Amino acid sequence: MDAAINQQRLIEIPESVIDIDIMMGERTGTGHGVGSAAIRLVADAALSDPSVPFVIAAGLRQGRIPGRAGVRRRPERAMCADGAAPSASAEPMNESNPRFWKVFFEVYEALPRQGPGNRACAVRAISLCHDMPPAPVILDLGCGVGGQTLHLAEITSGPIVAIDRHAPSIERLKATLAERGLSERVQALVGDMAHPAQPPESFDLIWSEGALYNIGIENALRICHELLRPGGYLAFTDAVWRKENPPQEVKASFDLDYPTMGRVDDVLVAIEKCSFELLDHFTLPDEAWWDDFYTPMKLRIETLRSKYAKDDEALALLDQLAQEPEMHHRYSDYYAYEFFVVRRLPNRSMGCARSVNDTL
Numbered sequence: 001m002d003a004a005i006n007q008q009r010l011i012e013i014p015e016s017v018i019d020i021d022i023m024m025g026e027r028t029g030t031g032h033g034v035g036s037a038a039i040r041l042v043a044d045a046a047l048s049d050p051s052v053p054f055v056i057a058a059g060l061r062q063g064r065i066p067g068r069a070g071v072r073r074r075p076e077r078a079m080c081a082d083g084a085a086p087s088a089s090a091e092p093m094n095e096s097n098p099r100f101w102k103v104f105f106e107v108y109e110a111l112p113r114q115g116p117g118n119r120a121c122a123v124r125a126i127s128l129c130h131d132m133p134p135a136p137v138i139l140d141l142g143c144g145v146g147g148q149t150l151h152l153a154e155i156t157s158g159p160i161v162a163i164d165r166h167a168p169s170i171e172r173l174k175a176t177l178a179e180r181g182l183s184e185r186v187q188a189l190v191g192d193m194a195h196p197a198q199p200p201e202s203f204d205l206i207w208s209e210g211a212l213y214n215i216g217i218e219n220a221l222r223i224c225h226e227l228l229r230p231g232g233y234l235a236f237t238d239a240v241w242r243k244e245n246p247p248q249e250v251k252a253s254f255d256l257d258y259p260t261m262g263r264v265d266d267v268l269v270a271i272e273k274c275s276f277e278l279l280d281h282f283t284l285p286d287e288a289w290w291d292d293f294y295t296p297m298k299l300r301i302e303t304l305r306s307k308y309a310k311d312d313e314a315l316a317l318l319d320q321l322a323q324e325p326e327m328h329h330r331y332s333d334y335y336a337y338e339f340f341v342v343r344r345l346p347n348r349s350m351g352c353a354r355s356v357n358d359t360l
């Protein structure tokens with residue numbers, strides 16, 4: 001690995017942070033996903049401890065951590081394509097600074113949700129599931145603090161299992177459920193949607209907003225196919241490009257967080273490949289970005305600016321986070337969030353074939 005790049009990455013690690021280095025052997029040993037698997041194991045073990053708020057895998061080429069452009073967040077996720085170092089120019093501003101993540105979560109965990117979406121879109125997506133049992137059994141994957149889980153609980157009347165791997169989000173959801181008397185009906189679990197530990201063919205509806213891409217869309221579709229009863233529904237959102245040649249700022253943001261992001265047609269191909277029937281898809285309207293996401297985010301950032309008025313480093317990090325809604329103001333015609341509603345065919349079908357790349 002380039003010594004200059006390595007040196008550039010040296011940062012002071014605070015005492016509360018455990019730093020683990022991984023060294024790959026011969027260059028021919030790279031590119032096989034070994035580093036990725038090792039980091040994933042360590043990260044999963046660490047994240048199973050609720051006192052660990054997040055894991056940062058700095059210096060990895062893919063999925064290094066969150067997107068700023070906002071759209072998608074996988075802050076606690078540690079994974080990489082091949083363990084190689086990214087080019088120095090791809091280095092995000094402050095994300096190798098552990099303080100970034102403290103401030104990041106201070107902003108994000110306080111929001112009603114961690115990505116775009118709203119109740120009206122949830123109602124519209126559910127209305128496309130025309131043949132649902134009266135009290136459907138629902139699984140919400142990558143639920144975050146549960147913005148959409150609570151909407152689902154209002155709109156439907158069956159049991160809900162909500163899973164997210166970020167333990168503090170699940171803690172917050174559990175508290176909200178207790179306040180609203182929903183703890184019996186809605187089960188909030190810390191877990192990995194790649195290994196959801198739920199019985200096969202047990203759900204009438206799987207829901208996932210802004211989260212499936214974290215484990216690769218095709219891989220996620222295959223997992224959902226197995227978990228749905230025949231004839232069951234899957235409703236999910238995914239970020240998509242809607243215009244060619246996005247400005248460099250937008251492209252760089254998505255390249256960091258969702259390098260394989262495609263267009264609506266690419267998702268439709270994956271849906272078909274996985275033997276799902278497409279019921280419909282629609283683009284989230286602008287208010288779904290603002291009402292429960294960017295507007296509260298801007299307010300939260302302002303509140304924290306007062307809290308950190310004398311702390312230049314925190315203020316700079318807040319400025320960095322504030323760029324995301326600004327970018328959406330300027331460039332939202334280049335990308336969108338699309339809601340896809342699909343159905344597992346009523347007769348038992350194969351689902352989609354596994355592909356090694358899907359899991360990366």
Ligand code: SAH
Pocket residue numbers: 073074076077112113114115116117141142143144145146147148163164165166169191192193194208209210211214215
């Ligand atoms: N659905 C929520 C949160 C979207 S942000 C909303 O729309 O508001 C994406 C969420 O996916 C984050 O909460 C993140 O912790 C979660 N996530 C990412 N990878 C995951 C995985 N492998 N298993 C479970 N949750 C995951």
